[in-house]
Amino acid sequence: MDLLVDLQARGLVHDTTDIAALGARLAQGPIGLYIGFDPTADSLHVGHLVGQLFMRRFQLAGHRPFPLAGGATGMIGDPGGRSEERNLLDVETLRHNVGCIKAQLTKLLDFEPGPYQATLVNNADWTASITMLEFLRDVGKHFTVNQMTAKDSVRSRIESEHGISYTEFSYMLLQANDFRHLYEAHGVELQAGASDQWGNIVAGTELIRRRLGKQAFAMTHPLMLKSDGSKFGKSAGGSVWLDPARTSPYQFRQFWVQCDDQMIGTYTKMLSLRPVVEIEALLVQHEAAPEQRAAQRALADELTALVHGTKAAEHAAQAAAVLFGGDPTTASADVLAVVAGEAPSVDLPANIEGLRVHELLLAAGIAKSASEVNRLLGQSAVRAGNRVLDADGLLRASDLLSGGFLLLRKGKREFLVGKVSTTG
């Protein structure tokens, strides 16, 4: 299927420069494309997946992706989408972040040598050595302040009460120069990004046209939003990260399983690598029985496997089965160990017969006081395995599950895993 048609069917095309020319160029053969990711944190989050998978789609269609870690642009800070100036990150943090992000950028793309090989680049490599005078003559000269202040990202900041520093004002020029550099060094003809990057991206196509007299292309995809219009990628605990140390594979998968019905179609089309026809069939099935969450599960499994590997994805799915509705007493020790990784845990004495549950829940921070535990017990809200504890909250030896695990549950959602400590 034609790549552009496919992207449009997925709702991934927000804006492009000269789409007819781009279509013609893609038809001629492989193209290089790049998307930049600034190292504002030491991990990317789910919002970045659209861009990463955007490149993957191009790669699968035979093109060469150039994921870019913004070692240089990260030092400046993109003024877009903000009302205030960013705090500058120190060099050490930045270096650390770039390292982490680079590792994540290599996960979803194919770096095996070959015609479609992905190439990881860092704009610090060609930006750090440019002198101020060179930059002003070679880049700055090609832009008028009039054009620059006309861009949305800059104009909204000029109109805001905080204004915009000269530093962030310059961001656009750095990004434009990146595109120019990649065009010359690697034949990268297309820069993509989220729709809020449009101004910065076309600054690059303009620079290439003025300085090199060549045509380059810009293409943006829509920003992913939640059904209420708020920013995508936040869950109760904060951002959903790609780094398993920050967001476990289980939590990552749960984030997708719990997606809004209203948005799941949009998300699946934008993110899944499955063919659009297949996705549409899935969505028909989902609408017939939304309670099955077939679409959510499919997307959750696919993305978890992509980001964390198939093994981790399977474990996450099994852990979810235990935690939601499944019978924990029949779960294997292996699966319980995965569950244990997701819940707060406490050590248990060798014999738990007659042990009060109060201290365990308090130690894990699941209840704030013994009174609260008593209240919960009175409301039949505490279970060990699937046995509802009596008002006295005493455990029995038979509450232990395979592998010496104790699964305590407060209400439906909160869990505590106890493990009998073994000496040796």
Place this chain on the structure above:
RNA sequence: GGGUCGGUGCCCGAGUGGCCAAAGGGAGUUGACUGUAAAUCAACCGGCACAGCCUACGUAGGUUCGAAUCCUGCCCGGCCCA
């Protein structure tokens, strides 16, 4: 500086000597219902060795058998006057 009104639990807000761990609402927790949703309904919602006790109504004292409630000093906020 003078006058005046006020400071109540996570938030808002009633209470003006005992019936006050303190109305009502919001938030939160749990249960029912459910799709690991929304809405709805119900219970709970300071602590503990829990038929009892302790701590708490800005803060420090006082009056009283008994104080969130009365008195005094202090701190903080609103308004009015200077």
